[in-house]
Amino acid sequence: MSHNPGALGAFTLTIGGRPVAGGPTFDVINPATGRVVATAPDCTREQLDEAVTAARAAFPAWAALAVAERRRFLVSMADAVDEHTQELAGLVVLEQGKPRPVAVAEVAGLALWLRQTAGLELPETVNQDDGERWSVTRRLPLGVVAAITPWNYPVGQASFKVGPALLAGNTVVLKPSAFTPLANLRLGEVWRDLLPAGVVNVVAGSGSLGSWVTGHPGFDKISFTGSTQTGRKVLASAAPRLARVTLELGGNDAAIVLPDVDVKEVAPQLFWAAFANSGQICLATKRLYVHEDVYDDLACELVRLAEQARVGDPSQGEVDLGPVSNRRQYETVVSLLRDCRDRGYRFLAGGLPEDGGGGWFVAPTLVDDPPESSRIVREEQFGPVLPLLKYRDVDDAVQRANTGEYALGASVWTHDPEAGQEVAARLEAGTVWVNEVMHLDPLVPFGGRKQSGIGVESGLAGLLEFTEPQTLSVRRSRR
Ligand code: NAD
DSSP states (O other): OOOOOTTOEEEEEEEEEEEEEOOOEEEEEEETTTEEEEEEEEEOHHHHHHHHHHHHHHHHHHHHOOHHHHHHHHHHHHHHHHHTHHHHHHHHHHHHHHHHHHHHHHHHHHHHHHHHTTTTTOOOEEEEEEEHHHEEEEEOOSSSEEEEEOOOSSSHHTTTTTTHHTTTTOEEEEEETTTOOOOHHHHHHHHTTTSTTSSSEEOOOOHHHHHHHHOOOOOSEEEEEEEEHHHHHHHHHHGGGGGEEEEEEEOOOEEEEEESOOOHHHHHHHHHHHGGGOOOOOSSOOOEEHHHHHHHHHHHHHHHHHOOOBBBBBGSSOOSSSOOOOHHHHHHHHHHHHHHHHHHHHEEESSSSSSSSOOOOOEEEEESSTTTTTTTHHOOOOOEEEHHHHSSOHHHHHHHHHHHSEEEEEEESSSSSHHHHHHHOOOOOOEEEEEEOOOOOOOOOOOOOOOTEEEEEEEHHHHTTTTTEEEEEEEOSOO
């Protein structure tokens, strides 16, 4: 593995408004080449303590600000993101591997989420206001929030947490994935001069930093996005002190294609539903249930799109799909592909990647009607592989779509939106779309049911996850 860690300059943790170099460092690898692109400071336990102490010290003054003041800070954070769009997107391309336009859109999304979140109102409910009593329920901040994010959208994931946590009056310690720390560390550097010291701290670490964070007694709330497996650990480590948690976890979203679709029209939408960001989206379509009347035609169109897709290093020219984002995920995807091959399932496009070459590339792969019990159907692939599953009876498709531990998103595709709504109403998922997929809005909550999560992000409901209700009741008349 060749090293060129100095090329991007030095990255620092942000603790108490100051740059902190960290003691040791760890390597950040470009998944398109397998080469080290930079080294990141590896936060020590002592530095985590300092970050929590700084956030705790900043909390009373931040919480005491008028909400209008905090709104202004969020808007200036959004402006700063806009000013650094190209630089931040460049870092995301290098550390995560996605095509540049997708990275630019991701950074723009952070600015949009900050601005839209800034416009939300914290509700205050007057329960009683008469001669006897004045009673009001307000939403108060929780204190110090740990924001832990995955590697698929390093900047985008921060947008679901940082804005609402701050608007509600909390202070934050942001911890990105060890695979993709760079853009988040840079965000800390960009924001540190705009905000009162300690309001946003950014730490990164290669080893046990995640579990140090979730076990740390100084956090009042853990807002976690990642796998269901890690989510269970987070919940367990929050339990002894009853720290509040929001968990946004894995998904295995089903799309049900009804027989009345226009195949040519829906094929590109379904292709990108599954393969955008190389399939590494929690809400990507991960199982495609297709009515037998249109199965062959749709499969044919999807194969054509898979063969046309340009897969490659996004730093070396225009591509549609970058690599799988890290070796660990690549191995997960390859293990699922091997299982398909060993069991004799047919690949309509793509298949097991050949060894060799620097990056972790997997061509968009379509698996032809594997059994419902197969690993590629039951497990979350989180990569560019899609099983096509044939059905005859829509009740059977609904029942199969609702099977399993995950219930994040789902979609229904049809010429008849009303018929689509009837099927959608029977699907178990946090969000169900008809004739579209993955549409998110800063003002609309999303989250998972079953083992896809606890709580929601975005919208008023997402903001309230960073608060607790307090009722103030004032007796006016003596009995
Ligand atoms: P992951 O669970 O491995 O890691 C997520 C984060 O948790 C990272 O920052 C990691 O460093 C940290 N972490 C690891 N072990 C920890 C521990 N023991 N305690 C505390 N923190 C720990 O997930 P990943 O591989 O980064 O992300 C992929 C998963 O995330 C997929 O399952 C995907 O569906 C899910 N995801 C969900 C959503 C959503 O909104 N529901 C969004 C994006 C990704």
